[in-house]
Amino acid sequence: MHKQTALIHDPKAAPMDINTMQPPVYHASTIIFDSTKALFNRHWTDRYDYSYGTHGTPTTYLLADQIARLEGGQHCLLTPSGLSAISLVNTALLTTGDEVWIPDNAYSPNLAHLQQLQSSYGISIKIYQPQDIDSFMPSKACKLLWLEAAGSITLEFPNLPAFIHKAHQHGAWVALDNTWGAAVAFCPFAIDTLAVDISVHALTKYPSGGGDVLMGSIVSHDNKLHQRLLQTHSVLGLSVSGDDCARIYRSLPSLQLRYQQQSATAQQLMHWLKNQPQFSQVLHPANPDSAGHDAWQKLCPSGLSSGLVSVVFDKRYRWADVCRFCDALRLFQLGFSWGGATSLVMLYDIKKIRSLPQTHLQGDYVVRFSVGLEHIDDLTADIAAALLVLNYDEKVAQP
Numbered sequence: 001m002h003k004q005t006a007l008i009h010d011p012k013a014a015p016m017d018i019n020t021m022q023p024p025v026y027h028a029s030t031i032i033f034d035s036t037k038a039l040f041n042r043h044w045t046d047r048y049d050y051s052y053g054t055h056g057t058p059t060t061y062l063l064a065d066q067i068a069r070l071e072g073g074q075h076c077l078l079t080p081s082g083l084s085a086i087s088l089v090n091t092a093l094l095t096t097g098d099e100v101w102i103p104d105n106a107y108s109p110n111l112a113h114l115q116q117l118q119s120s121y122g123i124s125i126k127i128y129q130p131q132d133i134d135s136f137m138p139s140k141a142c143k144l145l146w147l148e149a150a151g152s153i154t155l156e157f158p159n160l161p162a163f164i165h166k167a168h169q170h171g172a173w174v175a176l177d178n179t180w181g182a183a184v185a186f187c188p189f190a191i192d193t194l195a196v197d198i199s200v201h202a203l204t205k206y207p208s209g210g211g212d213v214l215m216g217s218i219v220s221h222d223n224k225l226h227q228r229l230l231q232t233h234s235v236l237g238l239s240v241s242g243d244d245c246a247r248i249y250r251s252l253p254s255l256q257l258r259y260q261q262q263s264a265t266a267q268q269l270m271h272w273l274k275n276q277p278q279f280s281q282v283l284h285p286a287n288p289d290s291a292g293h294d295a296w297q298k299l300c301p302s303g304l305s306s307g308l309v310s311v312v313f314d315k316r317y318r319w320a321d322v323c324r325f326c327d328a329l330r331l332f333q334l335g336f337s338w339g340g341a342t343s344l345v346m347l348y349d350i351k352k353i354r355s356l357p358q359t360h361l362q363g364d365y366v367v368r369f370s371v372g373l374e375h376i377d378d379l380t381a382d383i384a385a386a387l388l389v390l391n392y393d394e395k396v397a398q399p
């Protein structure tokens, strides 16, 4: 054999007999078959009949199985981002004439994807008020109910069991965006009390924890439903890289401890923020004044509540003031996302992103803090210093 060929056709099997803390990472688009018999007898839906990289490798299945266990479901599909997990669910389950319900405080790209499906295929989108079960009025055409607990940005916590019960009574599937709970705050597949059909999770946030990987997961229980999602996953060619899976897998052992710490710090921050006169409201499920506090208490008796805390600026402040406040923060970095070690901040004009009247909000300008793993005293000092740039007379409470 020529050296040129030998360099390609080496045995490729390293001496094994080694046990490492982290599992080996498979990088594969092509998977080699032993024979034509093996090639034609395989079936790609059988997960261990490895066919091609897009269908999965031992590395992707390792992470998928761990996420399924974490969420308490049976099956897990991995997608290149949390948003692609959401859009896969919409694409797989909705067709012309179907009705889908989404909360007004949902992660807004979900609604944007549904609007695309509406104009291409004629589905019907209904928006409900997450605090009001009566605003969810499914018709016979209802196929899918989206839930988010707590909701994006304003963090209202819905009565999940009531919504799930009503949707199931009408024969609709229930999909929960479980990114906030991260499968740590509560279990979405607790059959007796809370049984969603699908839990979607942006692994980008808490499971990754590093702000450096994008990935989503779709966990389900029912075999038929999983097969339907799997077919769509396959034809869309949604694959994830082995290296990204390994990064998330490596972060999982610390997930619960990080989440607990971030919840505890966020609750301390919530209490401190309540004493600042610049804010008319502090939005956080553990705050007794927040919408859905009772529902959160029932579902999360452990008291976990993620690292997100939002504030509503008092009406006397203009948008430019809110921008100046965010620009003045030093530890809270201005950036989308959450769940990592570095605290983040983002600002929103709520009336631009909601469809229904927000009767419980005492202002339009909302700033969402995503608490990282820094010390609470440093975080409150950062906010106290940034509030000074507002240059009004209020006394900023000492951290």
Ligand SMILES: Cc1ncc(COP(=O)(O)O)c(C=O)c1O
Binding pocket: 081, 082, 083, 084, 107, 152, 177, 179, 180, 202, 203, 204, 214, 215, 216, 337
């Ligand atoms: C609640 C929620 N769901 C889903 C996503 C989408 O995740 P990704 O950024 O991985 O697409 C996000 C992202 O911010 C989110 O906040």
